[in-house]
Each structure stands twice: as C-alpha cells, then as structure tokens.
Amino acid sequence: EIVLTQSPGTLSLSPGERATLSCRASQSVSSSYLAWYQQKPGQAPRLLIYGASSRATGIPDRFSGSGSGTDFTLTISRLEPEDFAVYSCQQYGSSPITFGQGTRLEIK
Amino acid sequence: QVQLQESGPGPVKPSETLSLTCTVSGGSISSYSWNWIRQPPGKGLEWVGYIYNSGSTNYNPSLKSRVTVSLDTSKNQFSLKLSSVTAADTAVYYCARMTYDSGYYYFDYWGQGTLVTVSS
Numbered sequence: 001e002i003v004l005t006q007s008p009g010t011l012s013l014s015p016g017e018r019a020t021l022s023c024r025a026s027q028s029v030s031s032s033y034l035a036w037y038q039q040k041p042g043q044a045p046r047l048l049i050y051g052a053s054s055r056a057t058g059i060p061d062r063f064s065g066s067g068s069g070t071d072f073t074l075t076i077s078r079l080e081p082e083d084f085a086v087y088s089c090q091q092y093g094s095s096p097i098t099f100g101q102g103t104r105l106e107i108k
Numbered sequence: 109q110v111q112l113q114e115s116g117p118g119p120v121k122p123s124e125t126l127s128l129t130c131t132v133s134g135g136s137i138s139s140y141s142w143n144w145i146r147q148p149p150g151k152g153l154e155w156v157g158y159i160y161n162s163g164s165t166n167y168n169p170s171l172k173s174r175v176t177v178s179l180d181t182s183k184n185q186f187s188l189k190l191s192s193v194t195a196a197d198t199a200v201y202y203c204a205r206m207t208y209d210s211g212y213y214y215f216d217y218w219g220q221g222t223l224v225t226v227s228s
Binding site: 001032033035037043044045046047050054056088090092095097098099100101102 | 153155168211215218220
C-alpha cells in the first residue's frame with residue numbers, strides 16, 4: 001500500500017498570502033494518478049487538481065499542482081477567504097487507492 | 109449535471125450489516141467506476157471499494173473480507189454492504205464516481221455523504 005504523508009498538518013496564513021502544501025508518497029507514484037481535493041466542514045471533497053498538475057473544471061488559476069515521483073506540491077498563489085479548508089492528496093498508482101491525512105489551512 | 113445521493117436505514121448495531129445505496133442522476137451508470145469512500149469523524153478519507161460497469165470489483169484489503177459492492181443499472185444505483193460492523197466503522201460514507209480520462213484517474217463527482225453510527 002502506498003502511504004501518502006502530507007505536511008504540514010496545519011498551516012496558518014492570512015488572505016493574500018501564498019500557501020504551499022506537500023504530499024510525500026512512500027513509493028513512486030505516476031503523476032497521472034495523483035490528485036488533490038478541497039474539503040470544507042460538512043461538505044464532500046471537491047476535485048481541484050488531477051494528473052498532479054491539471055486543474056479541474058472551474059478551479060481558479062491561483063491553484064496549481066506540481067511534482068513527480070514521491071514528492072508533490074499544491075500551491076495556492078494568493079489566498080482568498082473561501083480557500084481556508086482541508087486539502088487532501090490521493091493516488092491510484094497502485095491498489096488500494098489511498099489518501100493523505102490532510103492539511104488544514106486556517107486563517108491566521 | 110451528474111448528481112449522487114446516498115441513502116440508508118440509519119444507525120447500525122455492532123455485529124450487524126451496514127447497507128447503503130447511491131442513486132446516480134443526470135448521467136448513465138453504465139460507464140466509469142463507482143466507489144465508496146468513508147471518513148471517520150475528525151479523520152482522513154479511506155477508500156472502501158469500487159465496482160465497474162462491467163461488474164468487476166476491487167476492495168480495500170483492510171476491509172475486503174467484510175465488503176460487497178453491487179450495481180443495479182436498471183435503477184442507476186450501486187450499493188455497499190459492510191458486515192460485522194464495530195464502532196470503528198462509524199464514519200461519513202460517501203459515494204463517488206471515478207473517471208478515467210486520457211490516462212488520468214480522479215474522483216470527479218461525490219455524494220453529500222451520510223453519517224453511519226455503529227452503536228448498541
């Protein structure tokens with residue numbers, strides 16, 4: 001099983017700042033099979049990024065993904081108030097499908 | 109617009125079987141893979157299993173002995189059964205569609221989730 005470890009666990013930033021979230025895999029994952037999701041309290045996750053760097057439909061361009069192999073990054077260039085949420089990475093490079101434990105992005 | 113909606117009977121007692129159904133509207137169930145994902149309170153997401161429109165299934169090894177996912181294309185529904193539940197199975201259960209597109213796999217549509225509590 002591929003374990004995804006996200007860091008930091010909690011990130012405290014202010015609107016307008018840049019956020020950098022990390023997802024590290026226990027073994028190499030094809031970039032095609034790495035996705036990022038945003039989840040707000042009481043809501044289902046929402047797809048942000050697939051294929052490590054492709055934005056999903058309707059996702060603002062302040063969200064970007066990068067990385068390969070075992071190290072992947074989600075960057076939010078300039079935080080808006082609605083961006084404060086939990087972010088999770090997910091892989092399907094090999095079964096079982098696994099998720100990271102999440103990074104909570106909170107308002108400083 | 110594709111929509112997914114979970115439904116189920118409510119609380120479940122320990123050792124009983126948890127049963128949930130996901131109804132898909134706005135699109136055909138005769139493509140894609142149809143998944144169950146759960147999230148214990150305050151914790152991360154855990155993939156439970158999926159079924160393809162062909163009927164083939166894949167389950168999380170940690171749950172495999174207790175899980176069955178089935179498909180009813182005539183009703184545009186798929187279902188989850190999880191047997192011998194314990195308090196550790198208490199979670200919000202989501203149904204979700206996984207899309208395969210040009211070499212990419214991702215969950216693009218999710219239900220709103222339903223909290224299942226295992227308690228005597």
